[in-house]
Amino acid sequence: MIKTSQTKSFVSIILIVVIIILIGAFGYSTFVTENDTAGWETYRNEAYGIEFRHPPGWYVWYSEDAGISIYEREVGPGLPGVTRLMKIYRHKSKAGAEWSIPDYSQSGGAVTVLEERTRYTLVAWRLSRQIRTKVLNAGPQECYEPPCDWSEYENREQLMVRTYIPRGESVYSVSVEMSGEISADENEKKIDSKEEAAYLKNYKYILSTVKFLK
Numbered sequence: 001m002i003k004t005s006q007t008k009s010f011v012s013i014i015l016i017v018v019i020i021i022l023i024g025a026f027g028y029s030t031f032v033t034e035n036d037t038a039g040w041e042t043y044r045n046e047a048y049g050i051e052f053r054h055p056p057g058w059y060v061w062y063s064e065d066a067g068i069s070i071y072e073r074e075v076g077p078g079l080p081g082v083t084r085l086m087k088i089y090r091h092k093s094k095a096g097a098e099w100s101i102p103d104y105s106q107s108g109g110a111v112t113v114l115e116e117r118t119r120y121t122l123v124a125w126r127l128s129r130q131i132r133t134k135v136l137n138a139g140p141q142e143c144y145e146p147p148c149d150w151s152e153y154e155n156r157e158q159l160m161v162r163t164y165i166p167r168g169e170s171v172y173s174v175s176v177e178m179s180g181e182i183s184a185d186e187n188e189k190k191i192d193s194k195e196e197a198a199y200l201k202n203y204k205y206i207l208s209t210v211k212f213l214k
Contacts, residue, residue: 032204032205032208036205036208037053037205037208037209039056040053040054040055040056040205040209041053041054041055041056041058043060043068044213045062045068046213047062047064048062048067048068048088048090049090049167049212049213050068050088050090050172050210050211050212050213051209051210051211051212051213052088052206052209052210052211053205053206053209054070054206055202058070058071058072059071059072066089067087067088067089067090068087068088068089069085069086069087070085070086070087070088070206071085071086085176085177085178086174086175086176086177086203086206087173087174087175087176087177088172088173088174088175089172089173089175090170090171090172091170091171091172091173092169092170093169093170093171111135111136111137112135112136112137113133113134113135114134114135114136114157115132115133115134116131116132116133116134117131117132117133118130118131118132119132121163121207123163123165123174123207123208123210124165124210124211124212126165126166126167127166128163128164128165128166129163129164130161130162130163130164131160131161131162131163131164132159132160132161133159133160133161133162134157134158134159134160135157135158135160136155136156136157136158136188137155137156137158155188155189156179156180156188156189157179157180157188157189157190157191158177158178158179158180158191159176159177159178159179159191159196160175160176160177161175161176161200161203162174162175163175163207165210167212174206174207174210176199176200176203178191178195178196178199179191180192
């Protein structure tokens with residue numbers, strides 16, 4: 001009886017440790033309830049083999065070559081950049097996902113890396129690699145109605161989060177981008193922390209609804 005009791009206690013401790021590790025490692029894309037995405041619209045793409053939900057009124061555009069683009073509002077494909085964009089792309093080989101990771105060391109100093117972090121998370125019950133990068137660059141990030149005065153869009157803080165989800169011999173990348181608000185009084189336009197948190201919450205919720213079609 002003593003040994004059995006000790007064994008049960010040991011197993012309980014191991015389970016608690018595992019749960020703590022899982023919460024720390026996978027908390028970003030788990031523990032989302034149905035209420036969090038209540039009223040959301042479902043997008044299903046048979047050709048791409050994927051389904052997910054998004055907030056009502058968001059605009060989804062698909063191209064076989066460019067993948068799936070998800071906008072907060074309808075802006076239409078082909079515009080030279082938007083402030084906030086989510087994108088889903090299917091890499092046809094597992095190595096293909098690595099090719100899309102920017103190598104800022106080769107930028108010649110044009111891009112300042114403010115933050116770079118890699119972690120692992122669960123998406124559609126698959127262990128997925130997630131890369132978060134925040135940079136300060138001197139390029140255009142937003143233009144809704146061309147022609148655009150690119151001088152207003154310099155020195156902007158830009159956040160990119162990319163999650164790579166393996167499926168068979170392919171890898172799906174689900175990415176999000178957003179940049180700082182325009183302000184003529186600031187040399188460095190930074191992302192509002194509240195807006196960043198709200199947008200990443202939507203990204204988290206969208207990731208939690210991803211399903212792969214048979």
